[in-house]
Structure formats: C-alpha cells, structure tokens
Amino acid sequence: MTISTYTSLARHRASPGAMLGQGWRNRDLIFSLIRRDIASKYRGSVLGMVWALLNPLLMLAIYTFVFSQVFKMRWGGASNPSEFALMLFAGMLVFSFFSETVTRAPGLITGTPNLVKKIVFPLDIQGYVVIGSALFQSAISLIVLIGAHIIMKGLPPATALLIPVVFAPLSLMCLGLVWILSALGVYLRDIGQIVGHLVMMTMFLSPLFYPESAVPERFRFFIDINPLAMLIAQSRRVLILGDWPQWNILGWFTLAAFAFASFGYWLFQRTRKGFADVL
Template sequence: MRVFSASPREMFASLWRNRELIKTSAKREVHGRYRGSVMGILWSFFNPVFMLAVYTFVFSEVFKARWSGGGESKSEFALVLFAGLIVFNIFSECINRAPGLILANSNYVKKVVYPLEILPWVTLLSALFHAAISLCVWLLAYVAFFGIPHATALYLPLIVLPFLLFVMGLSWALASLGVFLRDVSQLVGVITTVLMFLSPIFYPAAALPEDYRHLVYLNPLTPVIEQTRDVLFWGKSPEFVLMGWYWIFALAIACLGFAWFQKTRSGFADVL
C-alpha cells in the first residue's frame, strides 16, 4: 500500500508541482459549465450583473431596507449585501461540491500517477474565477453609485487568503468523507443553507442582541464577511489582530484537512 505524505510542506509542494495541471483543469471546468450555451462564458459576467440589479430593486424599492448606521442610498444595501455574498458563494460552491469530488472522478482513483489532492484546488480556482467576475461587477457598481473605491480595498487579499486555506481544509476532509459516507453531501447542503442565514450577510452582526452576538462570531465565515465589507465599502482597515488569529486557525484547518485526505486516500479504491 502506497503511503502519501501528509506534511504541511507537501500540501504546498503539491500545489506548486501540479500548478499547470490545476490551471488546465480549472479552465476546462469553467468552459465546461457554459458549453453549449449561446453566450458562453459571458454568462459569468451577466449572472452577477443580473443578481445585483435584482438585489438593488428588491431591497431598496420593495423592502426599503437600509444597513444599520448607513445612509439613505438605495444602492447601499444591495452593495453591502452583495459583498457578503461574494465571500459566501466561494465557500458554498467549494463545500457543496467537495463530498462528490472523488466520486465524480473515480476514474482517476486507480491511476497512481494522478494527484487526487489537487481536485479541491481545481474547484476553488473555478469558484475564484466567478468570485473575481462578481467583484469586478461590484467595483463597477460602486464606481457608478459612489465614485472611486476606498484604498483599503487593497487589503482584500490579506482577508481572503486565509479564508481560502480554511475552505481548502474543509474541502479535503469532506472529499474524503464523501467517499466513505454518501450521506455527507446531503448533510453539507443543509449546513451551508443554515450557515447562509446564520452568517451576517443580510444583516450586520452588530444588529443582533448583545446576549447572542458572540454566537455569530463562532461562525468562521463571520470575520471574513465583516472584514470584507469594512475594506471594500466602509473604507475601514481590517482588524489585524483578528486576522492574525484567523491565519493561524485557517492554517491549522488546512493542515488537518490535508492530513486526513492523505491518510485515507489509500482506501478510496477499495470503496469505489
């Protein structure tokens, strides 16, 4: 039985070693999603444009929603909401697909030379492509409604990078569990739906009663969503101490998830 390295060094070494394969696979996946459609990959741009227009109309005209402490701008709530959704959609797309990654690529399992550990990277890169398009739409809308974006937007990579490591750790763990426990994909779908409403996407964390506010901060998505809004929309610098702890937490989750995947992958072929 082949033993696969589960060290943190191998986690990053594999990413670098297989970078061309990951890039090619992600490109094929993105194009495959729109294959056969008349507009093709242009849908990746028009989808977020359409959704932002819907959010702006529904929340500003129908619900007359205003963000806590915000002004009276009709587009403000939609942009603040959309910023949170960009973060959540990365998480949702990767986590919902993770339990079925190995099952959907079972033909690779018995190929000793194929690096199965890159499959979550491919999904993440595809999700990041769509997130980048959504962010461009967000920035264009911000320029149209409010003018030049805040310089604090440059802090965004500092906030997103540890979040991506956290997502990868969960994806590796779920991709492995999905092979042995087929119910995992159903459970994950329910959990991500619940997390969407328990995360401060449609409301600020400060809007919760003080007795319950600490609970929302137990959600690992909360710091990323709140800090993303701060640097993009409100022009605030990130809380560096909080993000420092988040980096440590995310690295730990990534290492544990990768180690679990590497330790269990030798049993994939027996189950499949």
C-alpha cells in the same frame, strides 16, 4: 499538461510541507485543470463565458430589488438603498466563494472514479482546482461590485486593493473543508445532502442581509463563533467602508486556517487508500 511522478511514498505524506509541495510541483496541471473546469461550466450554452459576468449582475440586481425595495431594508442608519446593495454584495463575495467550494466538495471524488484508479494522478490537487475555479468567479464578481460602486457612489476606496488579504485565509479554510468533505463523501454519501442544508443555515446565520449590530446581544454568540462573519466584516471594511483590515484578527485567522487546511490534507491522505475499494 504533465503529471509529476507520484510514488507510493508521496501518496502517504500528509505534512503541511507535503501539502504545499504537491501544489507547487503540480502547478501546471492545476492551472490546466482550473481552465478546463471553468470552461466546462459554460460549454454548450449560447452566451458561454458571458454567464460568468451575467450571474453576479443578476444576483446583485435581484437582491437589491427584493431587500431594498420590497422589504425596504436599509443598512444601519443609511437612507440610500445603494448602500445596502453594496454592503450586501461585499458580503456575498465571501459567502458565494464558501458556498461554491463547500457544496462541490462531497462529490469531488465520487464524481471522478476514473481518476481514483490512476496511480500516477495526484487526487489531492482537485482541492486546489475547486479553490482556483471559485477564485475566478469571485474575481468576476469583484469587477461587478467595483462597477456598481462607481455607478452608485464613485470610485471605491483605495483599501479595496487589500481584498486578497481577506481571501487568503478564506481560501485556506475552504481548502481544508474541501479535502475533508470530499474524503468523507466517498464513504458517507449523505454528506452532500447534509452540506446543502448547512450552507443554507449558514447563509442566514451570517451577517449578510443585516449588520452585526442588528443581532440581539443574547444571540451574538452565534455570530462570534461563525468564521464567515469575521471575513464578511473585513470584506466590507476594505471594499466599502474604506477602513484598514484588522490585521491582528486576520493574522491569527490565517494561521488557524492554515492549520485547518493541513488537517484536511492529512485526513484526505489518510483515508484515500480506501477510495478505490469503495468506488
């Protein structure tokens, strides 16, 4: 595991090029930290990495039972509860990724004060580590979803291969949020509590447990301004419905997400010089 030379000049670079360059130059370190982060989640447990598979399986089973059997909910006009389970889990892939990355962000720097004082350690790459760890769990959840689809409906549509084009802008958006929240979390310790409530609110304001068509017209504005709603819809299109993603929407969203990630990186770099004094 090697750490690239991190000069005082590099510490203050905050351009989009610097953001990409830091990720590329430290890719070996990032992958090593991702592996360590994933292993640390299950270290000491009896089942170990098996929990990475069991967690999404249990989530799928619980949500399916509660919403389709207890509440008797159906997706649109579908009468088969399996349709609800698959549509719900396809949306949860997006939301779970968002939730995991955002809830970890406020304590990302405060939880590793020893790294803040290491001049040669590129603190900003911890954002990439959080995203990479969440992508691993999303990949496991995707395998569970594909297995459930095969059991319930047969082979998933070929468009399921396009799910990376949905997760690319999602990853960029969450990367920007991780940098912003991790920087703010150093100076405002209440950020962690606030983020927890906002994530819970976002879950119910996102079309996870209901289709967008079920939202009354006068409240549709809250769905339209929610970026997760669009990504959840695209996830269901490619994974369950067998439709092509809406390329124009995804294209513009990706550009906006990249700009947002660049802003998050800029803010992180501009505020990091005070981290050591606060911690």
